[in-house]
Amino acid sequence: xxxxxxxxxxxxxxxxxxxxxxxxxxxxxxxxxxxxxxxxxxxxxxxxxxxxxxxxxxxxxxxxxxxxxxxxxxxxxxxxxxxxxxxxxxxxxxxxxxxxxxxxxxxxxx
Amino acid sequence: xxxxxxxxxxxxxxxxxxxxxxxxxxxxxxxxxxxxxxxxxxxxxxxxxxxxxxxxxxxxxxxxxxxxxxxxxxxxxxxxxxxxxxxxxxxxxxxxxxxxxxxxxxxxxxxxxx
Numbered sequence: 001x002x003x004x005x006x007x008x009x010x011x012x013x014x015x016x017x018x019x020x021x022x023x024x025x026x027x028x029x030x031x032x033x034x035x036x037x038x039x040x041x042x043x044x045x046x047x048x049x050x051x052x053x054x055x056x057x058x059x060x061x062x063x064x065x066x067x068x069x070x071x072x073x074x075x076x077x078x079x080x081x082x083x084x085x086x087x088x089x090x091x092x093x094x095x096x097x098x099x100x101x102x103x104x105x106x107x108x109x110x
Numbered sequence: 111x112x113x114x115x116x117x118x119x120x121x122x123x124x125x126x127x128x129x130x131x132x133x134x135x136x137x138x139x140x141x142x143x144x145x146x147x148x149x150x151x152x153x154x155x156x157x158x159x160x161x162x163x164x165x166x167x168x169x170x171x172x173x174x175x176x177x178x179x180x181x182x183x184x185x186x187x188x189x190x191x192x193x194x195x196x197x198x199x200x201x202x203x204x205x206x207x208x209x210x211x212x213x214x215x216x217x218x219x220x221x222x223x224x
Contacts, residue, residue: 004152036215043114043201043215044153090152097166098143098213100152 002026004093006101013108015083021076021104023091032094033074035065038103039087047089050074061085081108112136114216116202122222128190131219135184135204141165143213144177144187145201153201158208159185165208192223 005024013019025031032051036044048059055067065076074091086108091101115134123129135142140161145153156175158165161182170177174193179185189196199220203213 009150041217043217044203045215046212049212092152097155097158100154102150102152 002093002095002099004091004099004101006091006104008104009102010105010107013081013106015108015110016080018079019077019081019085019106021089021091021106023074023076023101025072025074025091025093027072027093027095033065033067034092034094034098035063035074035076036090036092036100037087038090044090047076081106083108083110114202114204114214116200116216116219118219119217120220120222122224123192125194125223126191128188129192129221130186130188131200131202131221133185133187133202133216135202136214139204139206139214140182141205141208141211142179142185143203143205144185145203147199147201147218149198156187160208189221192221194223197221197223 003026034049035047037047038044048057048065050057050067058064063078065074067074088103088105090103092098117132142159144156146156147153156170157167157177159179162179175189177187199218201218202216205211205213
């Protein structure tokens with residue numbers, strides 16, 4: 001079955017520390033990969049996406065994700081987080097329709 | 111550019127009652143989606159429209175859920191009768207097309223069934 005796994009339900013981190021949010025998926029064919037962010041009481045917003053080409057994709061606010069085909073992973077990273085990055089992050093894979101992981105809550109404290 | 115609008119934002123009903131949610135997508139977006147997000151889970155696609163036609167409704171519980179997109183613009187999702195397990199946030203999203211196109215999400219409707 002097609003699935004998206006986010007093993008970490010919650011990741012606490014101090015401000016200015018690096019962070020990695022993990023995402024693995026099950027597929028043997030090429031897929032489109034996405035990271036969405038959900039701030040409290042708001043809808044989901046696209047953070048970044050991988051469609052083809054360079055395996056490293058970046059967002060405008062310092063996040064980046066690397067597509068690893070052999071490990072079927074699309075982990076999200078940021079070298080230095082801010083308090084304002086506190087939110088829920090969802091990995092999603094387009095298996096003819098968008099399938100979301102269960103989400104990882106990033107908690108940034110001072 | 112106005113975003114995806116949804117109403118109401120919150121709804122509390124008793125089980126066996128009916129409820130309806132409304133969504134107005136971004137102007138010009140041909141594709142509209144309804145998702146169900148249960149607490150602690152990621153959004154799950156219920157139904158996808160392309161203009162006013164249904165593309166995918168394989169995960170819509172058709173014995174109680176129905177959705178329509180008349181005129182290919184706004185859409186309504188109805189639950190009748192509601193069950194306790196329907197308590198969730200119902201998200202509407204729209205995009206220019208399917209697949210690689212970015213989906214833009216509304217703020218959602220939080221439904222509580224008591």
